[in-house]
Amino acid sequence: MTKRTLITLILTFNIVVVYCQPYNVLNNNIYNDTTWSADTIKIFDNITVHENASLTIQGGTYIEFQGHYNIEVYGILKAIGTISDSIFFTINDTTSFSDTTTNSGGWGGIRFRQRDNNDTSYFTYCSFSYGKAVVPGNWGGYDEGNNGGSIYAIQYPNLIIRNSSFINNRANYFGGAISFFECNSVSIKDCFFKKNFVYNKGGGIYIERASNFSINNNIFYKNTAYKTLPGNVETGSGSGVYISYSASTGGYAIVESNEFYNNKSVDGTLYESCLFIIVVNNIIANNYGVGLAEGITTTYNALFENNTIVNNYGFIVPALWFNSTQTKMINNIIWGNGSASFFGYQIYDIDGSKTADISYSCIQDGYPGEGNIETYPEFVNPTQGYGLEYDALNSDWSLLDNSPCVNYGMPDTNGYHIPEFDIAGNPRVYGCRIDMGAFENQEVVAVYENIKGNNYTIGPNPVKDKLLLHLGEDADFKTIKVTNSTGQVIKFINNPEVFSLYTVDFSDDPAGLYFVHFESDNGIVKTEKVIKL
Numbered sequence: 001m002t003k004r005t006l007i008t009l010i011l012t013f014n015i016v017v018v019y020c021q022p023y024n025v026l027n028n029n030i031y032n033d034t035t036w037s038a039d040t041i042k043i044f045d046n047i048t049v050h051e052n053a054s055l056t057i058q059g060g061t062y063i064e065f066q067g068h069y070n071i072e073v074y075g076i077l078k079a080i081g082t083i084s085d086s087i088f089f090t091i092n093d094t095t096s097f098s099d100t101t102t103n104s105g106g107w108g109g110i111r112f113r114q115r116d117n118n119d120t121s122y123f124t125y126c127s128f129s130y131g132k133a134v135v136p137g138n139w140g141g142y143d144e145g146n147n148g149g150s151i152y153a154i155q156y157p158n159l160i161i162r163n164s165s166f167i168n169n170r171a172n173y174f175g176g177a178i179s180f181f182e183c184n185s186v187s188i189k190d191c192f193f194k195k196n197f198v199y200n201k202g203g204g205i206y207i208e209r210a211s212n213f214s215i216n217n218n219i220f221y222k223n224t225a226y227k228t229l230p231g232n233v234e235t236g237s238g239s240g241v242y243i244s245y246s247a248s249t250g251g252y253a254i255v256e257s258n259e260f261y262n263n264k265s266v267d268g269t270l271y272e273s274c275l276f277i278i279v280v281n282n283i284i285a286n287n288y289g290v291g292l293a294e295g296i297t298t299t300y301n302a303l304f305e306n307n308t309i310v311n312n313y314g315f316i317v318p319a320l321w322f323n324s325t326q327t328k329m330i331n332n333i334i335w336g337n338g339s340a341s342f343f344g345y346q347i348y349d350i351d352g353s354k355t356a357d358i359s360y361s362c363i364q365d366g367y368p369g370e371g372n373i374e375t376y377p378e379f380v381n382p383t384q385g386y387g388l389e390y391d392a393l394n395s396d397w398s399l400l401d402n403s404p405c406v407n408y409g410m411p412d413t414n415g416y417h418i419p420e421f422d423i424a425g426n427p428r429v430y431g432c433r434i435d436m437g438a439f440e441n442q443e444v445v446a447v448y449e450n451i452k453g454n455n456y457t458i459g460p461n462p463v464k465d466k467l468l469l470h471l472g473e474d475a476d477f478k479t480i481k482v483t484n485s486t487g488q489v490i491k492f493i494n495n496p497e498v499f500s501l502y503t504v505d506f507s508d509d510p511a512g513l514y515f516v517h518f519e520s521d522n523g524i525v526k527t528e529k530v531i532k533l
Contacts, residue, residue: 030055030075040064042092046108048072051115059085059125064092068132070108073156074115081125083163089150090129097130100172106132112153118184122160133171133179146172147206148179149196158185166204170197174242175206176223186213193220193240199227200235201271202242203263209245214254221393225265226289234315239265239289243272253277257423257438260284260291261392266315268293272302280305281423281438286383286392290314291337293321303417304329306409306428308397308437310379311336313387322349322356330416331409332361333377333437338386359511360410362436366486371410371533373513375485377437378403398424398439404485404513405436406444408531411462451528458516462531467504469516471496481517490514506532 024042030049037058043065049055054076057063068091071077081087090107097105109131112121131150135143144152149169153159159180166177176196180186186207193204203223207213220240227235240260243253253274260269260283269287272279273295284291284307291312294302302324309332312318318337320329334346346364349356360371381396399406410416413434422428422440431445451458455472469480480493482504491504506514511532518526 036061036063042066043069043071043107046070046072049075049077051075054078056080057087059087062088062090064088064090065107066092068103068106068108071110073110073112073121076119077110077112077121079123079126081123081163083125085125087123087126088129089126089131094130097132097168097170100134101136103132103134103136106130106134106149106170109133109148109150109152111148112151112156112159114155115157118157120158120160120185121156122162123164124162126161126164128164128166128177129168131169131177133173133175135172138172143173147174147181149176149198151178153179153183154181156180156183159183159187161188161191163190165192165194166196167192167194168196172198173200174198174208175202176225177204178202179206180208180210182209183207183213184211186210187216188218189214189216191218193218193223195222195224197224198236199225201225201237201244203236203239203265205241206238207241207243210243210253212252213243214252214256215241215258216254216256217258219259219261219393220263220269221259221261223263234266236265236289237267237293237295238269238271239263239287240269241271242268243274243277244295245273245275254417255279255282256419257281257421258283259423261286261395262388263287263289264388265289267295268321269312271295274302276301278303278305278417279307280417281419281428282307283397283423283438284309285311285395285397286387286390287312288314288388290317290321291319294323294327302327304332305416305418306331306422306434306436306438308333308439309337310334310397311338311383311386311390311392313338313340315340317345317348318386319345320347322347327356329356329358330360331434331436332358332363333405334361334363334367335377336364336382336386360408360436362405368510370511371408371531372511373404373408373485375404375513377405397437399435399437399441401441401443403435403441404529406441407431407433407435408513409434409436411533451530453518453526453528456518458528458530462533463506464533465505465507467506467516467530469493469502469504471498471500471502473498476520477518478521479517479519481519483515483517484509485513485515 057079059081128150135145176198203225225236291309358369366374378400383390423438455475457470482491
């Protein structure tokens with residue numbers, strides 16, 4: 001199932017609900033294995049699933065809380081919906097949902113508690129709406145009741161969430177929809193997060209000190225982690241996802257193939273401060289605040305790979321904020337991001353010296369590094385400007401065939417985390433060489449030998465030192481011009497002769513994309529692309 005199909009299904013099952021055969025939960029303590037299977041279940045008090053018990057919720061169940069009640073889980077919870085029979089968690093009356101002076105208007109979420117064994121709770125095809133984690137009058141202070149609008153877990157072993165939606169949930173402090181603390185393993189995949197809200201960190205998801213986690217193939221749309229403090233000071237981090245001090249080098253931490261559109265925060269739509277993390281194949285577009293922010297300031301490792309970070313608006317830095325000297329960034333596209341700051345940076349590294357390890361990326365305004373280029377990426381259907389004003393949900397950031405980013409990513413990807421598929425589910429490396437950005441063009445094949453025209457040969461391509469231009473007997477050119485990606489002329493040949501061999505010395509030129517322009521007497525120009533390694 002594609003993510004677009006998932007959105008359609010989610011929006012459908014959030015609108016169409018059939019009420020019949022209601023069942024009122026009267027026993028608030030679950031000590032034995034229990035199954036809920038009624039069409040509608042009404043909850044009038046807090047529910048506790050005790051340590052040696054499990055609660056299984058079958059598909060097609062509509063769970064309606066009659067007030068700000070929650071489900072406390074010390075045992076196991078399995079909510080097993082299907083594509084045709086989803087499970088709903090919501091409240092009967094949403095009046096005052098946005099009012100943080102009261103708990104009214106929302107239910108209290110599902111709260112997972114410390115458990116020492118290795119059991120797993122999981123959700124499939126579930127819909128969570130109007131979960132509310134609010135301690136009235138205490139929006140800014142840490143309190144468990146302020147965390148995790150619909151799902152909260154602390155020191156719980158393993159949680160899996162699949163094919164589910166989180167729409168209109170809120171918390172005061174951490175995790176508008178989801179908040180996880182010190183869990184062993186967390187996996188969230190193929191979910192849709194929309195209009196979830198928190199004042200502080202993690203509009204959609206907040207994860208802290210997880211040993212292993214993966215966030216894959218989700219869509220984050222119009223979520224918020226934001227508050228205006230006295231003096232008109234803006235605050236809030238990770239409107240889509242906030243990850244803090246998670247995953248050791250012995251574990252795994254992966255944020256892969258997610259889409260982040262029109263979310264609002266200050267310090268990062270995706271904010272991470274991890275010991276080790278791979279962020280790959282993501283699209284971050286038209287958000288308010290830094291697109292991708294790295295908060296950790298020590299020498300821990302991060303790999304940002306094949307992301308498309310475009311048309312975001314940040315007060316100081318719109319696209320990327322680096323803090324660790326060990327962060328490596330390859331095959332990314334950074335373009336069209338806007339800023340209110342006079343700095344005007346697309347990227348800000350630890351000291352502003354442009355010394356971050358960035359290579360084989362397409363970056364507006366340029367950035368030093370092997371294989372980096374500064375040429376418009378040529379997207380299929382981008383938004384027409386930066387910031388929240390432009391709705392990016394239905395945009396298309398895949399690459400046209402003539403894009404300079406096609407087949408110009410890192411030539412040798414051995415030893416790097418290269419997923420089998422791109423964000424659209426297509427083969428990740430097509431045409432013999434990886435593309436820059438989250439999408440892999442499926443039409444253009446890379447050239448790894450001489451370029452042959454009707455009356456000329458260019459090679460080798462890619463080139464390391466010297467590029468040879470060989471003209472045939474029918475060559476009739478007025479000029480040959482070699483330029484870099486900014487249009488600067490590297491070599492100019494006037495009235496070249498037939499059967500001639502010309503050499504372009506690239507040994508002192510930076511790696512990146514170059515162009516060879518052949519102009520004939522009638523004004524026709526033929527252009528070839530060459531990559532300098």
